[in-house]
Amino acid sequence: MKAYASALRSHEAKRLSIIEAASAVFGREGFSGANLDVIAQEAGVSRQTLYNRHGDKEKLFVAVVGELTTRMAAICVEAMTTFPDEPSHLEDDLTAFALRVNRDCICSRDGYLLRRLVQGESARYPHLFTGWEEQGAAKAWDALATGLEGLARAGWLDIEDAHLAARQFLALIRSDLQVYILLGETPDDETLEKASRSAVRTFLRAFVPRG
Amino acid sequence: MKAYASALRSHEAKRLSIIEAASAVFGREGFSGANLDVIAQEAGVSRQTLYNRHGDKEKLFVAVVGELTTRMAAICVEAMTTFPDEPSHLEDDLTAFALRVNRDCICSRDGYLLRRLVQGESARYPHLFTGWEEQGAAKAWDALATGLEGLARAGWLDIEDAHLAARQFLALIRSDLQVYILLGETPDDETLEKASRSAVRTFLRAFVPRG
Amino acid sequence: MKAYASALRSHEAKRLSIIEAASAVFGREGFSGANLDVIAQEAGVSRQTLYNRHGDKEKLFVAVVGELTTRMAAICVEAMTTFPDEPSHLEDDLTAFALRVNRDCICSRDGYLLRRLVQGESARYPHLFTGWEEQGAAKAWDALATGLEGLARAGWLDIEDAHLAARQFLALIRSDLQVYILLGETPDDETLEKASRSAVRTFLRAFVPRG
Amino acid sequence: MKAYASALRSHEAKRLSIIEAASAVFGREGFSGANLDVIAQEAGVSRQTLYNRHGDKEKLFVAVVGELTTRMAAICVEAMTTFPDEPSHLEDDLTAFALRVNRDCICSRDGYLLRRLVQGESARYPHLFTGWEEQGAAKAWDALATGLEGLARAGWLDIEDAHLAARQFLALIRSDLQVYILLGETPDDETLEKASRSAVRTFLRAFVPRG
DNA sequence: AATGAATGAGTCTTCATTCAT
DNA sequence: CATGAATGAAGACTCATTCAT
Known part of the structure; x- marks a missing residue:
């Protein structure tokens, strides 16, 4: 039993360390620049294990993107749940969000x-982009639009096109982080x-009802 | 004379077609994915010519980024000159801009x-990013901030931090073009x-003086 | 007892399925093209079992050739026993044979x-060919020559060199089956x-006594 | 001119030495056992040249088979022209042929x-066999059958089915050379x-008219 | 300047073989 | 005995770079 559990753990642990290492290396070097031996080494597994688990470089890449997409989707959904549906202090609450x-x-x-993987390889694997957009971006926009619409209905905001407002909200909140976004540093x-x-x-100056 | 001129033209023409081809291939495949033979072929020159002109792959890459940066800087400067310093119809004029x-x-x-080259390789060549930011982005932001400040002084806008407003303006105007920006399609x-x-x-709703 | 017997059976059954699978794969792909994992899988045993039983790839190959040689020798001997020593209708009986x-x-x-294994690898393992020839071909030729000699002594045939006639008999009877022989199809x-x-x-036209 | 001619010569010479080396190595080791570096070395060219000229291992193999097929077809046609249409001494002339x-x-x-290449790989590349049969074997059989028919019409032989006789003739003349054929030695x-x-x-005993 | 070849390093991928569980 | 992983060696193929013509 123990052996089974530990084998499972080790199996899953290996899967994870492969994904970690692969995403790091692919992210750093791009698809063609990535070296499978380096990935195996950083993952602490043998090259064979990569091949046993993922078949080839391309499939590994797709697996990495899939995993990241799933993870990020969950994180974005989670983040969206913190949208202030009934704000006590609108600016503070929206800022926290x-x-x-x-x-x-x-x-x-x-x-x-x-973002790097999708940006870098969307030309080569357009489906990557499609999956990413549909599962990630679109859903997030929808959820945010719904939240903003709620605030509008409650009289907090004056919004005509909630989806447009959502996109603009997202654009604004990242506008001062371009450098970090580009370089991948966490501010x-x-x-x-x-x-x-x-x-x-700025968003509130634009959308809070006047007078 | 003619021969000299045509040789010059051909020389410059070749330089350009090399840059064109190289930027296309580097953009498509990334630095490590790019193949110098493909570039030579797409440029219609021999591989030797690439080496004669640019020394090696990395130098060619740097030359491409330099050329694109120069070009884009000029284009951005040119675009900035169309900023409506004395607008007749504020919304229309800013929209045109x-x-x-x-x-x-x-x-x-x-x-x-x-953008692709810098995003993809800024990790490997940090100086690329530096040059691009200083010559391109920063200048554009400055120019735009100056323009906005002018409008504010003339009473058209109510702006505290002109640089911040410039960044937000730029963020807003691209907020609906993400797909095109990512895929490189021209809408x-x-x-x-x-x-x-x-x-x-939205920008004006936020920054036009009230009442 | 039962367990013992079934273990034995399973042991022998495994041996056989290994030989079957290995001969199929070696035959299909040649020695260097054969993959031990494929053989193990087609045999329904683990890779380890191959190694436990046969040591390494080359030994497995030799075992396969040995097994096939033994089998074919038995089959050829068996076939030779059906030679019509006292034919009732010479053409029909020889045709049946x-x-x-x-x-x-x-x-x-x-x-x-x-045939494929020996042909393909006799260059690499000359002893394969030797064994095959001595145990298989030579014996068959001898037996056939003896049979023909008997027919000659009984007056059915007019033969000077019985071994030569045997070789020619064998050559003739396969002359119309080249395609099947080459492709391994059974007509x-x-x-x-x-x-x-x-x-x-044709053989009889050449060797039935005239007049 | 000289340079051009010598370049051509060297080009063709390289082509030939590649084919020679490749046929030798493929023949010795089979398709999967053959090592392209060895072929390049035996051909006295660089590995790159192999790839420039032939694309990949499989295409090189096909090129080798094609070249050998063409050559052998020519040689067989040439041999067929020596068929004794008007024999002075039938046995001697047919023996010479x-x-x-x-x-x-x-x-x-x-x-x-x-023969080795086709036998060894016809399972993997059935078209190899097809090409070989149609361009080589079939033509040779036809030509021989025509020759035998001529002898029959001229009264030298008594043949019903000329194609059958041709196949039997070919089977008979190689019946004593099996060892050489298998091992590739030239007697x-x-x-x-x-x-x-x-x-x-034996052929004549079977097919010369009696009485 | 173009072409073709050579060199040498590098990378993906496969595979025989061994080890631990 | 089966499974899965590790190791190490090839081997196919690519590519940057250089050289000769």
């Missing part, structure tokens, strides 16, 4: 890696908070 | 390629105009 | 496989009968 | 190699002459 989205979805390591909380707050302020 | 920026700087072929003018106008409207 | 040789020795699956009985009969007819 | 066929078509190096002229003569004698 924006900060969370920035931290967990935009500037997280997995987010960075997934500290102060930076995140500042970027989020200025974005939310 | 935004459309121009979107079309020429964001969604153009060179813009797409340069038609209607799409560009719509995306630009909704962004400008 | 030829058909049997063709079917069991030349066109059988094991015959095909053994139907009609084809076999026709090929055998025309060969026997 | 048989010897020639044996020497040039059956026991020649190219014949051996082609000396005495052996060839003896094998051919005994075959022709």
